[in-house]
Amino acid sequence: MPTAHPLPSARKILSRARAWVPEAIDLVFPPRCVFCRQDVDADTAAETPASIVCETCAEGLAADGRPRCGRCGEPAASIDPCGRCPPQSWQAIAVLGGYDGPLRDAVLRGKRAAGEDGCRGLADLWLRRHAVSARGWNCDCVVPVPLHWTRRLARGSSATETLAAAMARGLGLPASRWLRRVRATRMQNELPPEDRPRNVRGAFRCSPAVRGRRVLLVDDVVTTGATIDACCRELLVAGAAEVRVAAIAKADRSDSRRSPAP
Ligand SMILES: [Zn+2]
Ligand SMILES: [Zn+2]
Numbered sequence: 456m457p458t459a460h461p462l463p464s465a466r467k468i469l470s471r472a473r474a475w476v477p478e479a480i481d482l483v484f485p486p487r488c489v490f491c492r493q494d495v496d497a498d499t500a501a502e503t504p505a506s507i508v509c510e511t512c513a514e515g516l517a518a519d520g521r522p523r524c525g526r527c528g529e530p531a532a533s534i535d536p537c538g539r540c541p542p543q544s545w546q547a548i549a550v551l552g553g554y555d556g557p558l559r560d561a562v563l564r565g566k567r568a569a570g571e572d573g574c575r576g577l578a579d580l581w582l583r584r585h586a587v588s589a590r591g592w593n594c595d596c597v598v599p600v601p602l603h604w605t606r607r608l609a610r611g612s613s614a615t616e617t618l619a620a621a622m623a624r625g626l627g628l629p630a631s632r633w634l635r636r637v638r639a640t641r642m643q644n645e646l647p648p649e650d651r652p653r654n655v656r657g658a659f660r661c662s663p664a665v666r667g668r669r670v671l672l673v674d675d676v677v678t679t680g681a682t683i684d685a686c687c688r689e690l691l692v693a694g695a696a697e698v699r700v701a702a703i704a705k706a707d708r709s710d711s712r713r714s715p716a717p
Pocket of ligand 2: 524525526527528529536537538539540541
């Protein structure tokens with residue numbers, strides 16, 4: 456029996472055509488916001504041609520525009536090291552906002568099945584805020600914090616993989632799944648902060664292909680930093696030259712016990 460190939464959807468055809476003649480396509484079919492399905496304003500589309508988030512949603516989701524420390528991601532006076540940074544294994548971190556309000560809801564929706572569009576929207580907002588500084592980091596590749604394969608299978612997708620793919624596209628870098636979670640760990644939010652480092656210690660393995668690379672590690676939510684620290688250490692052991700972190704949301708230190716991230 457020959458395999459039937461379903462016709463590509465109109466959306467798929469449009470998205471392919473947009474890659475070739477973006478201005479013309481956007482003029483006739485303005486891109487729709489992935490969060491509210493309204494047309495993305497022509498001015499926004501002109502400024503950020505790949506934008507898939509309307510200005511109203513962008514303002515709501517990025518309302519927490521407070522500067523954050525570029526080393527630990529906590530709210531601070533500027534992106535300079537805040538002086539209260541706990542020791543960490545990464546060089547820098549860029550966070551979209553606090554793990555609170557509409558941003559928290561959007562991150563949680565992105566983790567569910569069929570949450571890919573929302574993740575791409577969050578990556579779009581992260582790129583609007585951080586693409587310029589991230590390009591200055593001269594990373595070679597984008598690597599997502601991995602799910603264990605059993606959890607990946609159960610969910611059908613991985614929020615961090617979708618985020619990493621979208622950020623990589625925006626930065627013109629390859630996305631590489633060099634990290635694997637070799638041990639199914641308990642959800643970090645089921646544990647008190649002091650037990651989280653032990654929960655993820657030794658849970659990751661990295662391909663030696665990372666040797667000499669400058670890595671942009673992507674996670675959706677950073678709470679105590681235990682997970683990205685474990686990933687970062689594994690990347691460095693495998694020979695990565697340095698690691699920087701892109702995160703959508705940061706649960707602030709004072710909140711890490713009260714409203715932990717999954
Ligand atoms: Zn919208
Ligand atoms: Zn800091």
